[in-house]
Amino acid sequence: MTQTDPKTALGSVDQATFTQAMMDATQDVPLGLVDHEGAAAGQRFSVYRNNVAVSLTEAMHSAFPVVAKLLGKENMDGLSGLFLRAHPPSSPLMMFYGVEFPAFLEGMQQLSHLGYLGDVARLELALRHAYHAADAAPIDPMLLAGQSEQALLDSRITLAPALHLIRSPWPMHSIWRFSTEAGAAKPKAGAEAVLITRPEFDPIPQVVNPADAAWIEALMQGDSIGEALDQARTIDSTFDLSSPLTLLLQAGAITGLESKG
Amino acid sequence: MLQSFSPNCGLPDAPGVGYKPQHFAEIMEQAEPVQWLEIHAENYMGAGGRPLAQLRHLAEKFAISVHGVGLSIGGEAPLDPQHLSRLKHLVNWLKPASFSEHLAWSTHDGHFYNDLLPLPYTNATLDRVCTHIDQLQEAINRPMLLENPSSYLAFTESTWSEPAFLAEISRRTGCGLLLDVNNVFVSATNLDFSPQGYIDAFALDKVGEIHLGGHDEDEDDQGRPLLIDSHGRAVVDPVWALLDYTLERSGPKPVLIEWDNDVPDWPTLAAEAERAAFALSGLPNSGTASSAAKRATG
Numbered sequence: 001m002t003q004t005d006p007k008t009a010l011g012s013v014d015q016a017t018f019t020q021a022m023m024d025a026t027q028d029v030p031l032g033l034v035d036h037e038g039a040a041a042g043q044r045f046s047v048y049r050n051n052v053a054v055s056l057t058e059a060m061h062s063a064f065p066v067v068a069k070l071l072g073k074e075n076m077d078g079l080s081g082l083f084l085r086a087h088p089p090s091s092p093l094m095m096f097y098g099v100e101f102p103a104f105l106e107g108m109q110q111l112s113h114l115g116y117l118g119d120v121a122r123l124e125l126a127l128r129h130a131y132h133a134a135d136a137a138p139i140d141p142m143l144l145a146g147q148s149e150q151a152l153l154d155s156r157i158t159l160a161p162a163l164h165l166i167r168s169p170w171p172m173h174s175i176w177r178f179s180t181e182a183g184a185a186k187p188k189a190g191a192e193a194v195l196i197t198r199p200e201f202d203p204i205p206q207v208v209n210p211a212d213a214a215w216i217e218a219l220m221q222g223d224s225i226g227e228a229l230d231q232a233r234t235i236d237s238t239f240d241l242s243s244p245l246t247l248l249l250q251a252g253a254i255t256g257l258e259s260k261g
Numbered sequence: 262m263l264q265s266f267s268p269n270c271g272l273p274d275a276p277g278v279g280y281k282p283q284h285f286a287e288i289m290e291q292a293e294p295v296q297w298l299e300i301h302a303e304n305y306m307g308a309g310g311r312p313l314a315q316l317r318h319l320a321e322k323f324a325i326s327v328h329g330v331g332l333s334i335g336g337e338a339p340l341d342p343q344h345l346s347r348l349k350h351l352v353n354w355l356k357p358a359s360f361s362e363h364l365a366w367s368t369h370d371g372h373f374y375n376d377l378l379p380l381p382y383t384n385a386t387l388d389r390v391c392t393h394i395d396q397l398q399e400a401i402n403r404p405m406l407l408e409n410p411s412s413y414l415a416f417t418e419s420t421w422s423e424p425a426f427l428a429e430i431s432r433r434t435g436c437g438l439l440l441d442v443n444n445v446f447v448s449a450t451n452l453d454f455s456p457q458g459y460i461d462a463f464a465l466d467k468v469g470e471i472h473l474g475g476h477d478e479d480e481d482d483q484g485r486p487l488l489i490d491s492h493g494r495a496v497v498d499p500v501w502a503l504l505d506y507t508l509e510r511s512g513p514k515p516v517l518i519e520w521d522n523d524v525p526d527w528p529t530l531a532a533e534a535e536r537a538a539f540a541l542s543g544l545p546n547s548g549t550a551s552s553a554a555k556r557a558t559g
Binding site: 013014016017018019022032033034035036038041042043044045047048051052055056059062072088089090091093094097130131132133135136162198200201223 | 279301304306307308309310311312313314330331332337343344347364367368369370371372373374375376378379381382413414415416417451452453455466479480482483487489
């Protein structure tokens with residue numbers, strides 16, 4: 001070996017050098033990192049390589065337990081290793097790590113036969129965001145009951161910060177449920193729209209029909225109840241708002257009602 | 262400058278544990294001998310939901326220590342202003358008994374590596390760390406505690422010993438110190454120095470909290486022991502002995518059990534806290550006896 005003796009290496013190890021070597025195990029351990037006898041740090045540097053990879057891989061397993069289950073531990077470990085190098089966390093808030101994971105999964109050639117994985121990851125991500133979303137007190141349902149029909153149609157609804165609606169060409173919720181619930185029905189092919197609400201602290205995902213989904217999406221965009229109803233009727237002319245409205249009220253997902261004028 | 266750290270403010274000189282949500286019900290019911298709890302700041306920076314609701318309940322019953330793991334105080338780059346303001350927000354509403362962070366870095370070029378990475382002990386590092394601590398203390402409007410790291414390697418460029426480096430940071434910034442006795446044992450084994458000698462050299466009058474945790478055992482390239490700070494098991498006997506050695510010299514301190522991975526059931530964790538209570542009770546000036554005496558004479 002013709003390496004410089006690390007004891008006499010004067011170069012200071014800056015954090016860019018340290019990071020590069022830490023994230024790429026094929027690189028040499030930076031000179032200037034030593035053991036107590038002044039010999040090259042060798043295996044000791046691997047502690048940091050290992051800590052970072054293991055802690056971020058564990059974060060991925062706990063963030064995406066269903067994707068991990070669908071892939072198997074070994075595959076999830078391998079994918080996490082690739083993902084954490086391509087997308088190291090951009091903030092110390094590990095609760096939100098993995099935002100790029102759905103698109104990352106969809107970009108993996110070798111996973112193209114599991115087209116639904118990205119959307120299952122999206123569902124898990126949305127559940128996690130719903131879990132940490134701001135608290136908001138639901139309105140008293142009597143507020144709605146006291147309104148004339150026209151006043152109600154002209155009103156705008158504020159939805160809880162924890163509410164999410166995601167759509168997939170895959171039976172994303174059925175797949176998720178089949179992996180998390182013993183005895184759940186086997187997923188059948190077909191698109192699903194999934195509404196996530198958080199009545200108290202635990203987010204609840206449930207499938208909603210396409211017209212209900214369209215109505216809720218229109219509300220999310222700020223449409224009045226009536227404008228949203230027109231949107232939903234373009235999908236299903238028999239759409240009736242009583243059932244999705246009851247659903248949102250029961251889930252505590254309506255936190256404000258703004259009447260016209 | 263802000264008021265400097267004073268050892269008489271903050272946490273009680275009693276056992277505490279790192280809070281894990283799975284222990285919530287048991288802690289609220291009966292936490293003895295645990296008298297205070299430590300949380301990782303970054304886990305309570307969501308907008309709402311169960312974590313914050315639990316924390317509000319806990320804070321009504323217990324003194325809380327906020328332990329940051331993501332500020333990257335030793336980072337070459339300026340502190341992330343967004344993260345500083347998150348910490349400020351948390352400290353403002355929670356009003357914890359103590360705030361601590363690490364002598365380490367974890368963020369580079371906008372990426373957070375979720376580990377405590379090592380620093381060379383040079384004058385340049387000293388200046389940078391002191392500047393960052395000044396900024397943090399200004400933001401949270403109180404003195405912080407700075408924790409000694411676990412070391413696996415050394416930097417040839419270092420010109421300071423770790424205890425002297427920490428004492429100098431405390432002198433310049435007015436911050437207190439968090440002495441992790443397990444980290445001392447891990448570093449002493451890995452870098453072949455005397456852990457008692459390290460404690461003897463440490464600014465014990467600046468210590469506002471002691472940490473204890475479990476470590477894993479590995480080997481370096483030469484087959485020598487390489488201990489890894491894992492917080493995944495019980496505290497080992499030599500670390501308890503080092504705690505006794507420390508407390509004999511420092512007097513009673515708040516002592517925390519850290520168990521972050523493979524988290525045990527509550528009785529197992531409480532038993533570790535019980536052992537810390539026992540270590541504290543052996544001291545001439547500690548525990549309930551001392552508080553009772555203070556009340557009687559006070």
